[in-house]
Amino acid sequence: xxxxxxxxxxxxxxxxxxxxxxxxxxxxxxxxxxxxxxxxxxxxxxxxxxxxxxxxxxxxxxxxxxxxxxxxxxxxxxxxxxxxxxxxxxxxxxxxxxxxxxxxxxxxxxxxxxxxxxxxxxxxxxxxxxxxxxxxxxxxxxxxxxxxxxxxxxxxxxxxxxxxxxxxxxxxxxxxxxxxxxxxxxxxxxxxxxxxxxxxxxxxxxxxxxxxxxxxxxxxxxxxxxxxxxxxxxxxxxxxxxxxxxxxxxxxxxxxxxxxxxxxxxxxxxxxxxxxxxxxxxxxxxxxxxxxxxxxxxxxxxxxxxxxxxxxxxxxxxxxxxxxxxxxxxxxxxxxxxxxxxxxxxxxxxxxxxxxxxxxxxxxxxxxxxxxxxxxxxxxxxxxxxxxxxxxxxxxxxxxxxxxxxxxxxxxxxxxxxxxxxxxxxxxxxxxxxxxxxxxxxxxxxxxxxxxxxxxxxxxxxxxxxxxxxxxxxxxxxxxxxxxxxxxxxxxxxxxxxx
Amino acid sequence: xxxxxxxxxxxxxxxxxxxxxxxxxxxxxxxxxxxxxxxxxxxxxxxxxxxxxxxxxxxxxxxxxxxxxxxxxxxxxxxxxxxxxxxxxxxxxxxxxxxxxxxxxxxxxxxxxxxxxxxxxxxxxxxxxxxxxxxxxxxxxxxxxxxxxxxxxxxxxxxxxxxxxxxxxxxxxxxxxxxxxxxxxxxxxxxxxxxxxxxxxxxxxxxxxxxxxxxxxxxxxxxxxxxxxxxxxxxxxxxxxxxxxxxxxxxxxxxxxxxxxxxxxxxxxxxxxxxxxxxxxxxxxxxxxxxxxxxxxxxxxxxxxxxxxxxxxxxxxxxxxxxxxxxxxxxxxxxxxxxxxxxxxxxxxxxxxxx
Numbered sequence: 001x002x003x004x005x006x007x008x009x010x011x012x013x014x015x016x017x018x019x020x021x022x023x024x025x026x027x028x029x030x031x032x033x034x035x036x037x038x039x040x041x042x043x044x045x046x047x048x049x050x051x052x053x054x055x056x057x058x059x060x061x062x063x064x065x066x067x068x069x070x071x072x073x074x075x076x077x078x079x080x081x082x083x084x085x086x087x088x089x090x091x092x093x094x095x096x097x098x099x100x101x102x103x104x105x106x107x108x109x110x111x112x113x114x115x116x117x118x119x120x121x122x123x124x125x126x127x128x129x130x131x132x133x134x135x136x137x138x139x140x141x142x143x144x145x146x147x148x149x150x151x152x153x154x155x156x157x158x159x160x161x162x163x164x165x166x167x168x169x170x171x172x173x174x175x176x177x178x179x180x181x182x183x184x185x186x187x188x189x190x191x192x193x194x195x196x197x198x199x200x201x202x203x204x205x206x207x208x209x210x211x212x213x214x215x216x217x218x219x220x221x222x223x224x225x226x227x228x229x230x231x232x233x234x235x236x237x238x239x240x241x242x243x244x245x246x247x248x249x250x251x252x253x254x255x256x257x258x259x260x261x262x263x264x265x266x267x268x269x270x271x272x273x274x275x276x277x278x279x280x281x282x283x284x285x286x287x288x289x290x291x292x293x294x295x296x297x298x299x300x301x302x303x304x305x306x307x308x309x310x311x312x313x314x315x316x317x318x319x320x321x322x323x324x325x326x327x328x329x330x331x332x333x334x335x336x337x338x339x340x341x342x343x344x345x346x347x348x349x350x351x352x353x354x355x356x357x358x359x360x361x362x363x364x365x366x367x368x369x370x371x372x373x374x375x376x377x378x379x380x381x382x383x384x385x386x387x388x389x390x391x392x393x394x395x396x397x398x399x400x401x402x403x404x405x406x407x408x409x410x411x412x413x414x415x416x417x418x419x420x421x422x423x424x425x426x427x428x429x430x431x432x433x434x435x436x437x438x439x440x441x442x443x444x445x446x447x448x449x450x451x452x453x454x455x456x457x458x459x460x461x462x463x464x465x466x467x468x469x470x471x472x473x474x475x476x477x478x479x480x481x482x483x484x485x486x487x488x489x490x491x492x493x494x495x496x497x498x499x
Numbered sequence: 500x501x502x503x504x505x506x507x508x509x510x511x512x513x514x515x516x517x518x519x520x521x522x523x524x525x526x527x528x529x530x531x532x533x534x535x536x537x538x539x540x541x542x543x544x545x546x547x548x549x550x551x552x553x554x555x556x557x558x559x560x561x562x563x564x565x566x567x568x569x570x571x572x573x574x575x576x577x578x579x580x581x582x583x584x585x586x587x588x589x590x591x592x593x594x595x596x597x598x599x600x601x602x603x604x605x606x607x608x609x610x611x612x613x614x615x616x617x618x619x620x621x622x623x624x625x626x627x628x629x630x631x632x633x634x635x636x637x638x639x640x641x642x643x644x645x646x647x648x649x650x651x652x653x654x655x656x657x658x659x660x661x662x663x664x665x666x667x668x669x670x671x672x673x674x675x676x677x678x679x680x681x682x683x684x685x686x687x688x689x690x691x692x693x694x695x696x697x698x699x700x701x702x703x704x705x706x707x708x709x710x711x712x713x714x715x716x717x718x719x720x721x722x723x724x725x726x727x728x729x730x731x732x733x734x735x736x737x738x739x740x741x742x743x744x745x746x747x748x749x750x751x752x753x754x755x756x757x758x759x760x761x762x763x764x765x766x767x768x769x770x771x772x773x774x775x776x777x778x779x780x781x782x783x784x785x786x787x788x789x790x791x792x793x794x795x796x797x798x799x800x801x802x803x804x805x806x807x808x809x810x811x812x813x814x815x816x817x818x819x820x821x822x823x824x825x826x827x828x829x830x831x832x833x834x835x836x837x838x839x840x841x842x843x844x845x846x847x848x849x850x851x852x853x854x
Contacts, residue, residue: 052572054559139698141699142696142699143696143701183578183582184578184579185577185578185661186847187579187661187847189616196592197587200583200586201583201587203574307619337575339551341691343691343695357572447686451684451686451687452684454684455656455702
């Protein structure tokens with residue numbers, strides 16, 4: 001184990017890998033900093049280029065480095081202009097912006113970066129600690145359990161990622177349908193190909209991801225044209241902020257733990273982690289009256305959780321090959337393309353890859369926080385520039401990326417079709433993550449079901465682990481219905497009181 | 500806002516035009532030299548398996564010996580035991596030496612079995628060479644070993660990716676001529692999933708050529724080794740009988756053995772790499788020469804040893820092409836016998852009536 005840890009570290013520290021990691025961190029920070037451009041869309045643009053690389057360690061350094069820091073620099077815009085730079089920093093706005101208006105922007109920022117660092121270091125530590133338990137867990141999971149796990153993944157993402165669970169579920173099912181297009185692996189039977197050569201290979205995830213995320217967000221960015229005019233004073237409190245984190249160390253730890261747990265559960269993205277942690281702080285901290293009006297604890301809770309969450313995401317991704325969110329789903333695709341095989345081997349023969357991920361998460365977080373703290377002033381000034389001027393540049397990369405992966409013109413047509421679909425979904429409040437995850441998991445789901453039935457007949461349904469997983473699945477399906485019912489009941493009571 | 504969307508749309512259309520233009524210009528030129536060119540190696544299976552390893556290894560070392568040292572792109576196109584990649588390659592690959600297919604013996608087995616889904620002819624492709632690893636070794640889980648011959652126990656499960664690997668022939672012939680009590684479960688993605696399924700007891704028998712995987716399972720005390728596929732015992736497994744030795748007097752003769760050969764002998768070419776039919780002779784010659792030079796590349800040999808164990812060898816393009824020709828000319832009688840056996844044991848048959 002120690003040997004693998006060392007090999008992972010030395011591979012991540014080769015000039016090539018380290019350079020790519022810095023590039024990843026820089027890109028991740030820029031994307032985190034820019035409101036409107038999200039991690040998944042940038043990953044989708046990077047994917048076709050990365051998949052031609054040969055060194056898996058370099059790919060891990062670049063992509064995991066990128067992914068690890070997406071929620072660090074996002075605090076700048078959350079605190080200074082009340083626009084979250086990434087979906088993981090929404091809760092940061094609640095107390096960060098009021099603090100900035102009170103002239104304590106510096107304190108809020110430094111607290112948020114140090115909290116990010118703590119969360120970002122605890123995450124990989126927990127990932128490391130979970131390794132010994134993962135192997136027996138993976139070995140006890142046969143095809144039937146994996147089938148229910150994939151089903152659960154899509155269900156959770158579907159139910160939780162949007163405001164309307166039914167829409168999310170339908171989007172997930174659409175993703176599974178899309179994964180069924182093309183020749184079947186087992187028999188070579190062609191499905192939904194309509195005798196076109198293009199569809200025989202199935203639809204490329206890269207194209208769908210670009211269409212779903214990159215183009216709609218570009219359109220949105222160009223259409224919104226936000227340029228924030230009023231300048232904000234940075235104020236003081238740089239040291240105070242750092243001290244705040246340690247003064248509230250117990251909260252920092254709890255918020256990080258929440259983040260890791262949220263990451264581990266499939267379907268709950270970083271957009272949820274910060275809210276969970278914030279809500280937890282609100283419920284458990286004493287003197288919570290100031291929350292929402294500029295309490296530093298709100299910033300600390302949100303920012304430590306969203307960085308810790310990224311590491312939690314890698315636990316199911318590496319151990320089972322079942323990604324927890326959209327970003328890890330895309331990273332998984334790239335890792336498989338360069339020869340990393342998620343599954344039990346990540347804990348045996350490929351342990352050095354696992355350690356490379358852990359090291360990258362750790363080092364990337366340190367670099368990102370260092371950049372943010374060192375350049376806190378110049379970056380803050382950049383918050384007041386118009387972002388939409390970047391749209392043409394991004395579009396160029398999107399189209400080159402779509403073309404580069406297979407070099408067929410049909411891919412560009414497919415990109416247009418999926419962009420339209422993605423744009424419409426965004427416009428009409430349909431969550432897009434379930435579609436992408438459905439696509440990634442649909443193929444596995446079918447395969448596991450086939451093997452389960454082929455091996456056990458219907459008896460697989462009676463396996464204890466399968467039944468437990470089905471109960472969990474049912475619970476997560478019922479959760480929104482229950483919430484809805486509670487909400488209605490509360491409203492009903494209020495209405496009767498009003499009368 | 501609307502005009503912004505319109506403008507973004509116009510920009511998108513302009514960019515597509517630009518890329519389409521660039522694409523057509525790039526495709527028009529022919530390779531005299533590989534300088535500045537990109538060599539695409541299509542792999543007929545998913546990442547991680549033997550075919551993939553062979554393809555990636557070759558893609559890493561072949562350009563070194565090609566004039567102009569092209570860059571390489573590896574693309575996996577798994578499915579149908581290589582059928583999907585072969586159909587695609589046969590219909591679409593340009594015969595300019597810039598697209599190669601890393602294929603495996605399953606594609607020859609599929610071709611022999613025939614059927615409406617086979618839209619390629621492996622005899623027409625130009626073979627560059629092949630990497631032949633040592634034969635597959637059949638493993639059985641220790642716990643259930645005694646049930647193999649027991650007609651009263653449950654049928655033991657043979658696990659495979661697609662039910663058409665060459666080693667599966669041994670198990671089918673064992674069921675027929677040694678009265679083994681078996682059934683077949685195919686659909687596993689690759690050797691990783693299969694070795695996991697062996698550990699979990701989801702399957703009971705499995706064979707692979709990968710000496711390391713076999714060694715691991717054996718060391719952990721999970722499996723016993725039954726027999727191996729080659730004519731001669733592999734140097735890593737001197738204590739395991741060959742299938743021939745194992746059959747002894749029960750070895751069938753005549754058409755039954757011919758049919759076995761039609762399925763199993765494809766293993767001799769194992770992982771072969773081809774250029775499209777009609778690739779000019781001079782281009783084929785250059786590719787074959789470069790492939791031949793891998794044999795004296797120490798770094799290549801070290802890597803291959805790491806992945807395949809010690810019993811691997813490279814076959815030249817000429818030799819492989821001849822082997823492919825002989826494997827793919829199966830007498831009708833043997834072919835019919837083969838189809839019959841596959842039907843009898845519930846394995847996918849090449850020519851289903853698609854009604």
